[in-house]
Amino acid sequence: MISAKNNLGIVKSSAIYDLVVTAGFMTPWTAAWVLTGFGTLSGALALERPVPVLDVSAMLFANLLGSVVVVWSLWRLAQPSRRVGLYDALARTLFATWQLYAVAHGASVLILGFTVFEVLFAVAQVWPICAVRQVHPRAGQAASGAG
Template identity: 50%
Template sequence: MSAVTAPAERRYRRVVRASAGYDLVVTAGFATPWSYALVHAALSGLGDRLGLGALPALEPAQLLYANLMGSIVVVWSVLRLRRPSRRYGGYDGVARVLFALWQGWALAHGFSSVLWPFLLVEVAFAIAQLVPRARWRVRPGAGRAGSAEPAEAPEQRVLS
């Protein structure tokens, strides 16, 4: 069984950090009612101009769910930016598979085609984060007892 090489680990952490940066940029506008109203109007107008379809009218329940999702993704993004790791990349890859499934479901049920670029990015980052993990093997004794997760560098304390 082979250990993960340092260059492969660095590349993987860059992918985790890049996916976090993308998420932060794309979802920060979802985190507050005021910013989401602007994002909603911009995406709806873009979809309408490009012939992809406008978004449904903004309603309080939609706003609430967008804000909850935006808030959680912003926090998750900051964590991965500050501490990119194999573990977080794996969790993020699984989350992206779920996001892609639900985006595909929405598209299949008539949602605006403005969602396609976001779906493609979700799939690309899911592949980039999950495929390398599937190839890595654990060195005997490298991980915790009973764990398939290779040992990672110890977390550094950050005073903030």
């Protein structure tokens, strides 16, 4: 079973990963640079589905997403807890779902690299809580809010 300390380490690790991956989407200039890099990678790998150039409205949503995820990541670094990890796992499950949907409907398969990390971090943050609940059903309720 993963200890509370190890669980908090997973919450913090997922926050650091998110900072690294999403900080580039916070501004139109950095997002354009990141997307150009993805386009170059897609071309180098000879992928059939190229990375699209975003119009102003799509760029706005990329910047909003980048901003919100960075703030959420900073919160998880400053106030890590099992409860925050559970909320993060829920968000990651939603992200993975929409990433799979996007790829199934024509988005670049490069997205699946991110999907792998979404699923791994979601499972890593939920697994300890499930293990505690299986061993001690009432302890699982207390553990989900333990910090």
